[in-house]
Amino acid sequence: MPELPEITVLARQMVKELVGQTFTSIEVLQPKCLNISKEAFVEALSGALLLDVTHRGKWLFAETTQGWLLLNLGMGGEILLATRDTLPEKYRLVFDFDDGTCLVINFWWFGYAHYVGRGELGNHAATAKLGPNALDVTADDLRAMLSGRRGRIKSFLLDQSKLAGIGNAYIHDILFLAKLHPLRTVDTLAEAKTDALAKAIHDGLQPSIDKNGAFYEVDLYGQKGGFTMDDILIGYKEGKPCPICGTLIEKIKTGSTSSFICPRCQPLNKEGG
Ligand SMILES: [Zn+2]
Numbered sequence: 081m082p083e084l085p086e087i088t089v090l091a092r093q094m095v096k097e098l099v100g101q102t103f104t105s106i107e108v109l110q111p112k113c114l115n116i117s118k119e120a121f122v123e124a125l126s127g128a129l130l131l132d133v134t135h136r137g138k139w140l141f142a143e144t145t146q147g148w149l150l151l152n153l154g155m156g157g158e159i160l161l162a163t164r165d166t167l168p169e170k171y172r173l174v175f176d177f178d179d180g181t182c183l184v185i186n187f188w189w190f191g192y193a194h195y196v197g198r199g200e201l202g203n204h205a206a207t208a209k210l211g212p213n214a215l216d217v218t219a220d221d222l223r224a225m226l227s228g229r230r231g232r233i234k235s236f237l238l239d240q241s242k243l244a245g246i247g248n249a250y251i252h253d254i255l256f257l258a259k260l261h262p263l264r265t266v267d268t269l270a271e272a273k274t275d276a277l278a279k280a281i282h283d284g285l286q287p288s289i290d291k292n293g294a295f296y297e298v299d300l301y302g303q304k305g306g307f308t309m310d311d312i313l314i315g316y317k318e319g320k321p322c323p324i325c326g327t328l329i330e331k332i333k334t335g336s337t338s339s340f341i342c343p344r345c346q347p348l349n350k351e352g353g
Contacts, residue, residue, distance in 0.1 A: 084245025085288035093300035094133040110172035137244025154191035219278035234262035252315035254284035
């Protein structure tokens with residue numbers, strides 16, 4: 081499932097390739113992924129000029145002269161640049177542009193392609209409740225967000241309404257870089273620890289953006305990301321030595337999910353702040 085690094089890469093590539101182009105036609109093979117009828121969706125966006133593409137969390141926001149196209153790959157999928165002669169075998173939506181290129185979308189299971197009118201973004205429930213992009217949050221912001229809160233730090237980091245964009249791929253290394261046990265409660269974090277966490281969020285996400293995202297996802301050109309298991313510090317590496325202290329990485333149960341930790345670098349007590 082793409083997370084903030086992969087979505088950031090896609091947004092940038094869509095800006096580069098598609099901004100300034102006009103939607104000429106739209107083919108919808110999976111109307112259930114839309115928030116309005118297929119006919120209304122096609123009519124709303126046909127003839128629209130693409131102005132910009134941004135992202136928040138796992139959503140892409142394509143701004144046009146006729147409103148917004150919001151895309152979310154759900155459990156996974158591809159957003160590819162193609163032409164009518166080079167369409168992939170499987171797809172759910174095709175947006176044709178005036179220069180002959182197409183934006184082709186495939187959802188592995190289920191995703192979303194929503195239309196929102198100009199000035200109505202605040203009424204789109206799924207994106208209106210998203211917190212700021214995790215990479216845009218400063219140490220001061222994070223301290224303010226955590227102040228007076230309770231609950232586990234892992235749950236906070238994965239809560240898209242608090243910070244948008246962190247999921248199961250990057251959470252383990254972010255907590256490791258901050259030397260935080262996933263079950264630490266937020267109210268036990270000293271200020272220095274919160275600062276370390278802000279840095280860890282950056283250091284856990286930016287290297288993947290710099291390498292065009294994770295190796296198991298593809299970008300707009302169908303190229304796999306360059307961020308590989310060699311770049312991952314401890315996530316999904318149980319039984320391997322911790323890159324800092326050599327202790328074997330453990331996979332532990334944390335509520336309904338699993339976590340990967342170095343038991344020595346990430347003690348559950350307040351050791352180290
Ligand atoms: Zn360690």
